[in-house]
């Protein structure tokens with residue numbers, strides 16, 4: 001676990017300090033712990049305003065290659081706040097919806113790990129999908145008029 005956190009901190013450092021919040025997501029093969037893909041949050045900017053963003057989870061899912069091997073994977077999500085402290089990175093509703101693509105690409109989601117200010121939360125796809133406290137991100141709501 002610590003190793004993943006360290007890899008994600010490295011990835012985040014490579015990303016630079018362009019944004020106020022930095023999210024990193026990795027998708028890991030459960031059998032051998034190899035990182036299959038990763039993603040960062042990337043804001044979409046128009047007229048100097050952030051109008052939307054790719055979430056780290058979304059990009060890691062989009063980059064995931066198709067397989068016929070029914071590979072069991074785990075997802076790790078980490079977020080750093082503006083003070084570069086680890087903070088809550090619970091995947092939003094949009095990203096959870098996108099996780100369907102993981103199954104369509106031939107994988108099975110075993111566990112989902114995301115950071116909190118002090119700890120790492122472990123959950124699974126069914127639990128997080130049915131978690132009624134999960135929300136859309138603020139930007140997404142603004143852009144798509146979701147309440």
Ligand SMILES: [Zn+2]
Pocket residue numbers: 055057091092093094095096137
């Ligand atoms: Zn999201």
